[in-house]
Amino acid sequence: MVPTTYYLILSAILFTIGVVGVLIRRNVLIIFMSVEMMLNAVNLSFAALSLHFLGLNGQIFVLMAMVVAAAEVAVGLAIVMTVVRHKDTTNIEDVNLLRG
Amino acid sequence: MFLFIVFAAIAVVAALGVILSRKPVYSALFLLLNFATLAAMYIMLQAQFLAAVQVIVYAGAIVVLFLFVVMLIGGGELNDVRDPNKPLAARLTWSRVTALVLAVLLLAGVGYGLLTGQLHRPTGSEAVFGQGSVEAIAGALYTDYLLPFEMTSVLLLVGMIGAVVLARREG
Numbered sequence: 001m002v003p004t005t006y007y008l009i010l011s012a013i014l015f016t017i018g019v020v021g022v023l024i025r026r027n028v029l030i031i032f033m034s035v036e037m038m039l040n041a042v043n044l045s046f047a048a049l050s051l052h053f054l055g056l057n058g059q060i061f062v063l064m065a066m067v068v069a070a071a072e073v074a075v076g077l078a079i080v081m082t083v084v085r086h087k088d089t090t091n092i093e094d095v096n097l098l099r100g
Numbered sequence: 101m102f103l104f105i106v107f108a109a110i111a112v113v114a115a116l117g118v119i120l121s122r123k124p125v126y127s128a129l130f131l132l133l134n135f136a137t138l139a140a141m142y143i144m145l146q147a148q149f150l151a152a153v154q155v156i157v158y159a160g161a162i163v164v165l166f167l168f169v170v171m172l173i174g175g176g177e178l179n180d181v182r183d184p185n186k187p188l189a190a191r192l193t194w195s196r197v198t199a200l201v202l203a204v205l206l207l208a209g210v211g212y213g214l215l216t217g218q219l220h221r222p223t224g225s226e227a228v229f230g231q232g233s234v235e236a237i238a239g240a241l242y243t244d245y246l247l248p249f250e251m252t253s254v255l256l257l258v259g260m261i262g263a264v265v266l267a268r269r270e271g
Contacts, residue, residue, distance in 0.1 A: 002104045002144070005214050010108045010141075012210040014115050014134075016203045021119030023199030029124045029170060033131050036162065037115055040138055043150075051145045053222055056240045059147050060248075063241070066157050067252040071259030073162050077169045078266035084173045085269075090124075 007048035014041035026091050028080055032073075039069050104144060111137040124170045128163055135159045149237045 014037060021034030043062045050058025083095055114137065117130035135158040142151035241249050 002101055004219055006104065006108075007141070007145070008214050009211060010111065012207060012214070013112055016207045016210075017112070017115040017119060019206065020199050020203045023202070024196045025119060027124060029166065030119065030121075030127050033118055033127055033166065036158075037118060037131065037134060040135065040158070044138055044141055047142055047145045047147050047150060050147065052219060056236060059150055059237060060240055060245050062147075062150055063153065063237070064248060064252060066153060067255060070157055070161060071255050073165055074259045074263040075266065077165055078263040080169060081173070081267050090173060 004048050004052040008045050011041045011045035011048070014038075014044070026093055028083070028090050028092050028095075031092065032076055032080070036069060036073070039065060103140075107137045107140045107144075111141075125167070128166045128170055131166070132159055132163045135163065149234050 018034040018038035018041060021037070022031050025031055025034070043065050046058040046062045046065070048058075050056065050062075080090070084090060087095055089095070111134055114130045114134040118127045118134065121127040121130060135154060139151045139154040139159070142148070142154055
């Protein structure tokens with residue numbers, strides 16, 4: 001039986017990789033993928049703690065997070081499409097309309 | 101334990117592949133690998149239903165949506181993190197250095213807390229837990245969590261309408 005702490009550490013590593021991806025990349029699609037990866041990392045820790053505490057609440061939370069992720073991807077990719085149509089770029093450095 | 105190490109290694113490598121690939125298509129495929137290994141993790145955590153949903157929703161729907169968009173808007177991108185023509189100093193901008201420092205700090209903080217803290221161990225055996233089945237999930241979802249469950253349908257409806265409205269070509 002794998003200790004719960006190992007799952008939590010793996011989850012932390014995946015989350016950190018996602019954070020780094022958001023910070024170092026300039027392609028809006030890859031930033032979006034990194035956000036999805038962070039959501040998945042948190043889901044993993046929810047599932048691990050669900051087994052650790054022998055309760056079902058963590059798994060229900062994972063389901064809710066998956067629903068939110070699905071809706072978020074649909075809307076987010078629609079926004080990306082709109083931005084690409086107007087600006088013809090996926091580089092977030094070029095999308096600076098609101099910069100003061 | 102062996103399976104955990106194998107899948108954890110694959111997950112970390114795939115995650116690194118997502119953020120370091122040159123082309124968004126490769127990133128999307130690495131993302132698929134990452135999601136698949138997490139589905140395997142869910143099975144090891146006795147959450148069989150979550151594993152199935154992970155494959156269907158994440159690997160099936162979300163990655164395909166990503167791939168559609170990548171194909172639609174073109175995959176070419178300059179990824180100067182790994183551009184061999186530039187010297188290392190030019191690739192290490194201040195924002196990337198800051199990102200790495202913040203990542204190390206985050207990992208150190210979380211890791212310190214996880215390694216020194218004590219997880220309270222409840223009574224009961226993990227071996228006989230077996231609560232990741234569809235039956236158990238449905239029991240909780242349709243009784244204790246009925247209202248949040250119904251709210252997710254509203255959320256999905258709003259997301260769908262929002263996506264249609266945003267992606268619609270004007271005029």
